[in-house]
Amino acid sequence: MDRLDAIRLFLRVVERGNFAAAAREAGIGQPAVSKQIAALEAHLCAQLLRRTSRSMTLSEAGQTFYEAALRLVADYDAAASLIGRGQFSPSGLVRVSTSPVFGRLYITPRLPEFFARYPDVAVELSASERMINLVEEGIDVGIRIGNFADSSLIALRLASTPIITVAAPAYLEARGVPASPTDLERHSCVIFALRGEPRAWEFKTAAGPLIHHPQGNFRTGDAEQVRAAVLAGLGLAQVPAWLFAPEIASGAVRVVLRDLEPGSFAISAVHTAGRRLPTRARVFVDFLANALRREKNLAFQ
Numbered sequence: 001m002d003r004l005d006a007i008r009l010f011l012r013v014v015e016r017g018n019f020a021a022a023a024r025e026a027g028i029g030q031p032a033v034s035k036q037i038a039a040l041e042a043h044l045c046a047q048l049l050r051r052t053s054r055s056m057t058l059s060e061a062g063q064t065f066y067e068a069a070l071r072l073v074a075d076y077d078a079a080a081s082l083i084g085r086g087q088f089s090p091s092g093l094v095r096v097s098t099s100p101v102f103g104r105l106y107i108t109p110r111l112p113e114f115f116a117r118y119p120d121v122a123v124e125l126s127a128s129e130r131m132i133n134l135v136e137e138g139i140d141v142g143i144r145i146g147n148f149a150d151s152s153l154i155a156l157r158l159a160s161t162p163i164i165t166v167a168a169p170a171y172l173e174a175r176g177v178p179a180s181p182t183d184l185e186r187h188s189c190v191i192f193a194l195r196g197e198p199r200a201w202e203f204k205t206a207a208g209p210l211i212h213h214p215q216g217n218f219r220t221g222d223a224e225q226v227r228a229a230v231l232a233g234l235g236l237a238q239v240p241a242w243l244f245a246p247e248i249a250s251g252a253v254r255v256v257l258r259d260l261e262p263g264s265f266a267i268s269a270v271h272t273a274g275r276r277l278p279t280r281a282r283v284f285v286d287f288l289a290n291a292l293r294r295e296k297n298l299a300f301q
Contacts, residue, residue, distance in 0.1 A: 004076065006040045007069050009033060010048065014066055015138055018056055025138075074276040090280040091120035097134070098143040100127040101223045101243065107143070110291050114284065121280045129194060129221055134272050140281040142270045143288070145240060155268040156285060159292040159300040161240040162264050165201070165257045166248070171233040177256055178236070181205070181212050188235035189214030194221040201238040202262040209262065214238070240265050245299035267292065267300075 013022040013033065023030040041048050048062035058066060077092070098107060103125055111123060126132070126139065134142055134153070144155070165178075171188075178184055181203045191214050192199045198219060201212040216235050220226060223243060230237050230244070230253060247253035269285045271277055277285070292300050 003040075003043070004073075006036045008073060009036050010040055011066070011069055011073065013037060013049070013056075014058060014062075015135060017136065071276060074278055077279055089120060090118055090278075090283050092278065092280045093122045093124055094278075094281050094284050095124045095126065095138055095140045096143065096284065097126040097128065097132055097137070097139045097141075099129055099145065099223060101227065102143060102145065103127045104224075105246075106242065106292070107288065110288070113291075114287050117287070118280075118283055121283070123284065129223065134270070140271065140278065141285060144268050144270050146265045152273055153270045154273050155266075155270045156289075157266055157268050158285070158289040159267045160264040161242045161267060161300055163202075163238060163262050164241050164244075164255050165236055165238045165261075166230060166244050166253050166255055167236045168230055168233045168252070169254055171235060172254060172256070174233075181210050181257070181260065184212055184214070184236065189216040190226055190229040190235045190237040191216055191219035192221070192223070192226055192237070192239075193219040196221075203257065203260040204262050205260060210260075242267075242299040245295070 009022065009026060012025060013019055016022045016025065019030050019033045019037075023033045026033070037049065044061075044065065046061040046065070047059050048065055050057045050059055050062075077090075096107070104127075107125065114123070115121070126137065131144075132139065132142070134140075142153075143158075145161070175187055176183075178187060181201075184201075189201075198214065201214055203210045203212065214236075218229050218234050220229070223239075226237050226239060227243060229235070230239075231247065236256070241248075244253045248255060269288070271281070
């Protein structure tokens with residue numbers, strides 16, 4: 001293994017948090033990983049990692065080397081991609097996290113176009129409603145929906161999506177169309193409850209923001225099930241517009257209370273602060289941003 005490979009292995013150990021996970025990902029044995037890190041430390045005449053039977057932490061020298069190594073590897077990969085075939089040709093694996101339904105509707109269907117443009121890039125998509133730790137789970141880019149404040153992350157805004165209130169036509173025909181938020185008291189609502197906490201609905205009125213606490217027989221922490229419940233006629237839901245864009249266009253779902261929409265959610269690509277995005281990840285983010293801009297419906301602003 002050459003020195004650059006050893007540096008890549010060091011980065012993998014730090015980002016995965018232990019030797020065993022790094023060894024599995026690299027497809028080599030754990031003793032080989034330990035040997036390479038020890039050889040790298042000997043070459044640098046510095047201890048990079050403090051090891052105990054239960055934990056592994058970066059030394060002060062290790063933290064400094066880690067930050068420099070990130071830049072070195074990113075610069076090398078960028079330079080290599082420009083040479084190789086004499087053109088811009090990024091390569092390697094991009095690990096992406098997103099919510100399951102956003103991935104199904106807006107990422108996976110666009111991958112054929114992405115792979116045609118970047119045949120040497122592979123994408124590993126991790127789909128979960130929970131807010132995962134990018135470093136702990138080895139994620140290059142997270143696609144986050146909603147406004148958040150996290151100083152450990154850098155957010156690149158891709159688009160924004162209006163927050164709308166929707167229902168199936170059959171439900172509205174049976175229960176009536178609400179004309180104001182107060183009408184919702186007599187309606188059944190599909191409640192989004194992530195980790196058991198029901199999300200309140202907000203409306204913009206002349207008197208200021210109005211908060212409505214939805215009531216209904218069905219609640220879920222899975223946006224895919226919100227879709228299914230609305231389409232089954234279980235009630236109204238307040239959602240980001242992208243969740244029902246195809247059904248709104250076809251008439252399978254109707255938007256109500258349009259004049260009282262509370263605003264928009266940001267759709268962002270996030271990555272860990274202090275880390276330069278690899279070229280392969282940057283081209284993925286740029287591709288997705290352009291794809292969302294081409295959407296010709298109310299889903300994105």
